[in-house]
Amino acid sequence: MTISLEDRLSDVLDRQARALEPPAWHPADGRRRPLVTTVPAVTDLSARRSARLGRDRRRLWLATAAAVALTGGAVAVLAPRPDLGTGPPADGNGPGPAGAVAPFVFETPQVRLEADAITVEADGRTFTPAVDVDVSGDPGVPEEYTTLELTWREQGVEMRINLYFSSDGSDWWLSEARVYNGRDPGDWQEEQMGPFLQTPLGQAYEGDVDLGPLHLGGLRLEAFPADERCLTTDQSGTEPDPERIPQLVEAGTLRLVSTASNIEIPDGASGYGYRVLLLDLERCTQLSVDGTGVSIEATVADPDMLASDPVVSGGHIDLSIDRGPVAAGTTSLHVVARLDATGQEIDAIDVPIVIDGP
Amino acid sequence: MRTATPTTGSETPPGFDEFFAAAWPFAYRLAVLVTHDRAAGEDVAQEAMTRLYAGWATIERPEAYLRATIVNTAINWRRRQATSRDKLPLVSRPEAVDLAAEELSDALAGLPERQRAVLVLRYWAGLSEAEIADTLGCRPGTVKSLASRALHRLSKELPR
Numbered sequence: 001m002t003i004s005l006e007d008r009l010s011d012v013l014d015r016q017a018r019a020l021e022p023p024a025w026h027p028a029d030g031r032r033r034p035l036v037t038t039v040p041a042v043t044d045l046s047a048r049r050s051a052r053l054g055r056d057r058r059r060l061w062l063a064t065a066a067a068v069a070l071t072g073g074a075v076a077v078l079a080p081r082p083d084l085g086t087g088p089p090a091d092g093n094g095p096g097p098a099g100a101v102a103p104f105v106f107e108t109p110q111v112r113l114e115a116d117a118i119t120v121e122a123d124g125r126t127f128t129p130a131v132d133v134d135v136s137g138d139p140g141v142p143e144e145y146t147t148l149e150l151t152w153r154e155q156g157v158e159m160r161i162n163l164y165f166s167s168d169g170s171d172w173w174l175s176e177a178r179v180y181n182g183r184d185p186g187d188w189q190e191e192q193m194g195p196f197l198q199t200p201l202g203q204a205y206e207g208d209v210d211l212g213p214l215h216l217g218g219l220r221l222e223a224f225p226a227d228e229r230c231l232t233t234d235q236s237g238t239e240p241d242p243e244r245i246p247q248l249v250e251a252g253t254l255r256l257v258s259t260a261s262n263i264e265i266p267d268g269a270s271g272y273g274y275r276v277l278l279l280d281l282e283r284c285t286q287l288s289v290d291g292t293g294v295s296i297e298a299t300v301a302d303p304d305m306l307a308s309d310p311v312v313s314g315g316h317i318d319l320s321i322d323r324g325p326v327a328a329g330t331t332s333l334h335v336v337a338r339l340d341a342t343g344q345e346i347d348a349i350d351v352p353i354v355i356d357g358p
Numbered sequence: 359m360r361t362a363t364p365t366t367g368s369e370t371p372p373g374f375d376e377f378f379a380a381a382w383p384f385a386y387r388l389a390v391l392v393t394h395d396r397a398a399g400e401d402v403a404q405e406a407m408t409r410l411y412a413g414w415a416t417i418e419r420p421e422a423y424l425r426a427t428i429v430n431t432a433i434n435w436r437r438r439q440a441t442s443r444d445k446l447p448l449v450s451r452p453e454a455v456d457l458a459a460e461e462l463s464d465a466l467a468g469l470p471e472r473q474r475a476v477l478v479l480r481y482w483a484g485l486s487e488a489e490i491a492d493t494l495g496c497r498p499g500t501v502k503s504l505a506s507r508a509l510h511r512l513s514k515e516l517p518r
Contacts, residue, residue: 006481008458008462009462009466009509010481012463013466014482016391017387022387027378027407027408027411028411136497136500138503145470149503188506
């Protein structure tokens with residue numbers, strides 16, 4: 001008798017679990033872990049942007065991209081674009097140059113795919129993702145793994161294209177491609193295993209590609225784009241370039257990034273260590289804010305709720321809250337980066353503060 | 359750098375102890391199975407349960423919260439670690455050493471974290487695709503894809 005892999009898996013996992021004796025422990029005892037710690041890297045970017053700052057289109061896209069990356073949610077359908085004429089698309093989402101808008105554009109924060117033609121050969125028929133295409137993807141791990149997943153209905157069946165991407169921190173490549181078989185209910189055809197299209201990070205692959213039943217004509221494909229990498233990797237240790245800062249401020253490429261989506265302060269906490277980064281999106285580097293003509297200020301929006309004068313040193317913000325009352329509820333920390341010479345505001349963010357107790 | 363200090367001397371909130379008694383073995387085992395490391399799994403489970411304890415009064419779905427916190431904390435923990443994996447013990451069967459089970463256990467240890475998490479949630483915790491998607495913060499279609507790829511990889515790595 002043959003035992004299925006799924007049954008073997010259930011058996012092994014069950015036997016592993018039963019061999020594990022839970023340690024005697026309770027969260028109220030003295031060995032519990034600290035509730036709040038300094039966040040070491042940029043892992044969460046949902047802190048609200050300051051509404052009063054001017055935002056160019058690219059920055060808005062970045063904010064959306066970060067939010068979607070956090071939730072694993074889907075991105076709006078962008079393809080096919082009905083306007084095949086010249087000029088950039090009206091919605092401003094297309095990365096293509098003016099005068100060369102591809103008919104197929106699918107985009108998530110982690111992957112951008114443009115193509116002149118996309119077809120899938122399945123069950124003796126040809127399919128193309130032309131109408132009501134659902135675009136999603138697994139955000140995965142920055143510079144390691146992500147996916148682009150297209151689903152649509154055509155000729156009475158569900159059709160899917162799944163593309164899986166990998167990276168080693170230097171190059172990215174298509175590690176696997178799968179398409180549905182054109183039947184009802186649908187199932188995957190045999191996967192096309194890569195690596196395919198190996199390309200340096202920060203660059204797009206361009207050309208015509210045939211991957212078994214999947215044909216991509218006039219393809220322009222990029223995974224792990226620079227914008228996303230800037231926002232999801234720890235950029236510490238990179239050298240600042242103080243002379244360029246005024247130019248970067250003018251160009252709008254500097255962005256203040258929170259290392260946490262919110263600050264959670266439990267009852268009885270005496271302080272909170274917190275960090276923000278000032279990133280140069282043009283070069284994907286972190287700028288130091290000490291000795292480079294840039295300073296950061298932080299203030300608590302509602303001092304009645306949380307009495308604290310945050311101490312800021314570089315990008316580190318120390319919220320000392322052992323003075324004055326702490327009320328339960330929410331407020332926010334307003335963080336501003338300024339040019340010392342002129343006082344010009346470079347960027348600002350509002351980070352929610354959630355206070356638990358007393 | 360100053361960090362927050364834990365609360366001391368507060369009483370356990372109503373209803374928590376009953377939930378904890380029932381959920382702690384599951385939480386610990388889930389964390390170990392996903393991290394494939396007993397020490398890390400214990401840390402992850404304690405971290406998740408401590409967060410649940412702190413927010414008990416406001417968390418509406420404690421089971422789902424606990425599950426999601428464990429799995430996502432475990433995945434993030436593993437991403438920061440070296441590639442070595444713990445060798446998890448197996449409850450032995452009467453028919454002596456089960457080599458096939460050992461091989462499957464080793465293959466499981468080598469899977470990417472999200473793929474292993476999906477298999478643990480589906481084949482050990484018995485969750486539906488929708489529940490796993492809720493736990494991982496992705497779509498059911500992504501869960502299906504992760505599971506399919508994980509099973510495919512296991513089937514290729516195991517001897518026929």
